[in-house]
Amino acid sequence: xxxxxxxxLWGGSAAAHQLEGAWQIDGKGISIADVMTAGTKKKSRxxxxxxxxxxxxxxxxxxxxxxxxxxxxxxxxxxxxxxxxTSIAWxxxxxxxxxxxxxxxxxxxxxxxxxxxxxxxxxxxITLTQFEMPYHLVVxxxxxxNRKMISFFTRFAETVFNRYxxxxxxxxxxxxxxxxxxxxxxxxxxxxxxxxxxxxxDAELTMFQAxxxxxxxxxxxxxxxxxxxxxxxxGGMFSMGPIYPVTPDPKNVFxxxxxxxxxxxxxxxxxxxxxPKWLKQYFSTKGYNLDITLIDEDILREGTIDxxxxxxxxxxxxxxxxxxxxxFITPTANNIIKNLTLKDSEWNWTIDPVGLRFALNWFxxxxxxxxxxxxxxxxxxDSITEDGKIHDSYRINYLxxxxxxxxxxxEYDGIDLIGYLTWGPIDLVSAGTGEMSKRYGFIFVDRNDxxxxxxxxxxxxxxxxxxxxxxSNGENI
Ligand code: BG6
Numbered sequence: 157x158x159x160x161x162x163x164x165l166w167g168g169s170a171a172a173h174q175l176e177g178a179w180q181i182d183g184k185g186i187s188i189a190d191v192m193t194a195g196t197k198k199k200s201r202x203x204x205x206x207x208x209x210x211x212x213x214x215x216x217x218x219x220x221x222x223x224x225x226x227x228x229x230x231x232x233x234x235x236x237x238x239x240x241x242t243s244i245a246w247x248x249x250x251x252x253x254x255x256x257x258x259x260x261x262x263x264x265x266x267x268x269x270x271x272x273x274x275x276x277x278x279x280x281x282i283t284l285t286q287f288e289m290p291y292h293l294v295v296x297x298x299x300x301x302n303r304k305m306i307s308f309f310t311r312f313a314e315t316v317f318n319r320y321x322x323x324x325x326x327x328x329x330x331x332x333x334x335x336x337x338x339x340x341x342x343x344x345x346x347x348x349x350x351x352x353x354x355x356x357x358d359a360e361l362t363m364f365q366a367x368x369x370x371x372x373x374x375x376x377x378x379x380x381x382x383x384x385x386x387x388x389x390x391g392g393m394f395s396m397g398p399i400y401p402v403t404p405d406p407k408n409v410f411x412x413x414x415x416x417x418x419x420x421x422x423x424x425x426x427x428x429x430x431x432p433k434w435l436k437q438y439f440s441t442k443g444y445n446l447d448i449t450l451i452d453e454d455i456l457r458e459g460t461i462d463x464x465x466x467x468x469x470x471x472x473x474x475x476x477x478x479x480x481x482x483x484f485i486t487p488t489a490n491n492i493i494k495n496l497t498l499k500d501s502e503w504n505w506t507i508d509p510v511g512l513r514f515a516l517n518w519f520x521x522x523x524x525x526x527x528x529x530x531x532x533x534x535x536x537x538d539s540i541t542e543d544g545k546i547h548d549s550y551r552i553n554y555l556x557x558x559x560x561x562x563x564x565x566x567e568y569d570g571i572d573l574i575g576y577l578t579w580g581p582i583d584l585v586s587a588g589t590g591e592m593s594k595r596y597g598f599i600f601v602d603r604n605d606x607x608x609x610x611x612x613x614x615x616x617x618x619x620x621x622x623x624x625x626x627x628s629n630g631e632n633i
Contacts, residue, residue, distance in 0.1 A: 159629075160566055165279060165575025166626040167239035168232065168598075169531050171286035171331065173215045174584040176245060178222035182261035185251025187288040188350055189215040194590040194605060197503055201590045203346050206291075212607055214585045214592065219601045220611055221582075225269055227613065228582055231599055233276035235619060236626035240278050241530055241577050242269075243286035243331065246312055253290030253308050254297075258315050266316070270323040281530065281577070282324050283393060284313055284377065286331035287347040287587055299350025300366035303447065306373040313377035314384075321385045326574075328465050328530070329374035332395040334422040336363050338487070347587070360487055361444050371425050372452050375459025391463040391528060392426040395419075396515045398508075402475040402493060411476035411491065414484040416518070423464065427523045429457030438485055463574060464519050467531030468558075471495065471511035503535050503594060509557035516565040516573070526572045532558055533579035535586065535594040538616065546600050546616040555618070556633050563630055578622070582613070598622050 173189035180186075186207070194212045195201035204211060221228060232240055246253065248262030270280045289299070297304055313329075335341075336348040345351040345359065349366040353359045374392070381388045399415045401408035417434065424432045431448075439446060473495045480486065498506050512532070519527055534554035538546045555578060565571040580596030583603075588594075592603050598619040603609035624632045 160563065160573070162629070163238070164573070164629060165239040165281070165528075165577070166630075167237040167241070167278070167281075167575065167577045168581025169241035169281070169577040169579055170221075170243075170581070170584055171283065171288075171587070172243045172245035172248075173218070173286070173288045174580075174587060175218045175221040175242075175582070177216065177218035177220040179216040181222060182248070182265065183251055183259040184245065184262060185247035185253075186291040187215075187245060187247040188291050188294060188346060189288045191291055192347075192590060194607075196589060196591060196605075197594075200343065201588075203343075203352070214590045214605075214607060217603075217607060219582065219584055219603060222265070224611070224613075226272055228599070229272050229276065229278070231613065231615070231619075232278060232581060235581075235598065235623045237276075237278050237581075238626070239281050239326075239575055239577060240273055240581075241281035241283065243283035243288075244316055246285055246288060247290050249315060250290065250308070250312050251292075253293040253312075263315075263319055266320065267323070270320060274323065279326065280324050281326040281328070281528075282316075282320075283328045283331050284316070285309075285329075289350050294350040294352070299352075300369050301349075301351060301362050303369055306369055306376065309370075309373040310376045310380060313373075314380050317377075317381045317384045317388070321388075325387060325389055326528075327381060327388060327390045328393040329377055329390065329461075330370055331393050332467060333367070333370060333374070333392065333426075334394050334419055336367065337419055337421075343588075361442075361446075364439070364444060365446055367422065368446060368448055368452070371422065372455050374426060375429070375455045378459040378461065379455075389462045391465040392423060392461040393465040393467070393530060394423055396466045396468050396519070398471040398511045398514050398518065399492075400471060400473050400495070402473050405476075407476040407480065408474065411480065411484055412474050415474055415491075418485065418487075420522075423519075423523060425456060426461045427464070427525060429453075429460050434483070438483060441483065461525070463526040463528055464523060465528045465530040466515070466519070467579070468512050468515055468529060469532065469579075470501075470505040471498075471508040471514075472506065501534055502537060503589075505535070507534075507554060509561045512558050513561040513565045513569070516562070516571045517569055520569070520571050526574050528574040529562065529576045531577065531579040533596040535596055537593055538583075538595050538600060540600070540614070544614075546614065548616045548618050551596075551616070551618045552621045555622070559625065559630060559633050581622075
């Protein structure tokens with residue numbers, strides 16, 4: 157029976173806009189994350205036209221990792237981290253996105269950050285872009301609906317690949333590129349692709365076109381990266397939430413299969429360089445005449461990913477409707493229903509540890525590529541007790557149950573797994589709601605939803621627990 161590899165990458169994962177803060181320091185430009193207000197579980201974040209003085213924008217300060225990274229990395233090292241994933245804020249490097257020259261001060265920040273990680277033997281795992289892009293590219297070019305974005309992105313990618321060619325080995329191009337498939341979420345269209353859908357515009361058509369340009373940009377970046385350093389491992393990054401049928405009724409089973417196909421066609425393209433046939437049929441049924449050139453098709457085939465990085469939080473259940481179309485594709489209808497066999501988190505995310513093993517097997521069977529769990533965790537409210545501590549047994553339970561399934565997948569199913577990174581090892585701003593109170597960390601940060609607090613870092617109970625897990629390479633959980 158195989159065990160976790162000796163060099164298994166245990167650690168944690170974050171994103172520039174959710175922790176760095178310092179939104180206007182050292183030449184940084186305004187990113188799309190900077191025009192998103194604070195929301196709540198019930199009230200969506202607003203996307204404003206520029207920055208409005210009366211609104212709260214939690215990403216402006218984040219947890220001020222920009223000025224605290226040394227202290228924070230020291231804590232990660234104390235837990236024994238082998239890897240830390242974060243993203244590069246595109247706007248620190250190219251403040252407007254279409255600038256001719258990169259911003260040296262931004263480049264220096266990441267030089268220092270990566271050096272600090274290496275000081276402790278922590279491998280940086282870097283996402284080129286995680287839910288952000290220069291806001292200027294949205295205003296001037298309409299975001300990824302514009303083919304010009306490909307050259308802006310590849311210039312950014314080339315700059316950072318070159319600069320950090322000896323400091324970073326593991327890269328990912330776009331975070332959760334597949335999130336935007338759901339037409340129900342206008343937030344994803346904005347955060348993934350900088351799309352603000354205009355009146356009378358066909359959102360789905362625009363989403364597919366934007367996605368295509370991103371896929372081409374990703375493939376070009378992979379080719380550029382491999383030329384700069386053939387040892388680079390450049391992966392895709394996908395959101396994975398298994399979709400189960402509500403009953404064995406074949407219609408429900410097929411609906412679940414179709415939704416899994418629909419949510420993961422990006423993985424098909426990024427791993428094989430080809431669009432799946434069912435999707436091409438869908439484009440022609442809908443009369444979508446996408447701008448996909450023969451040159452694009454060559455680029456996609458020549459720039460495939462080295463591994464599959466994915467996030468896993470929850471699973472979903474689906475029920476086919478009475479009047480499903482023949483292709484079972486209903487992008488604007490919500491067929492997702494509550495799983496009555498499982499409990500939900502405080503934010504109504506279904507907790508399903510076995511689903512993680514299912515996900516690992518599903519990816520493995522379809523793509524035969526190394527897998528990397530780059531996000532997993534429980535968003536929960538924490539409170540400081542009278543002893544000044546945070547007793548987060550609920551978080552330990554969640555992670556323990558998921559790690560148990562990871563081990564089973566490696567030991568019994570032979571999954572080739574690079575590592576396991578928890579989401580938000582230090583509390584940070586929630587991407588979905590903009591709240592601070594939705595906490596994932598082993599390290600508490602004193603900051604509330606109104607942006608008030610000392611920013612003091614406090615170790616939670618889970619801190620010492622994860623330290624033991626890593627020290628025993630997953631034996632002592
Ligand atoms: C993933 C994203 O979707 O989930 C992260 O890659 C995000 O950026 C994480 O923070 C958790 O979601 P949320 O909404 O709880 O922050």
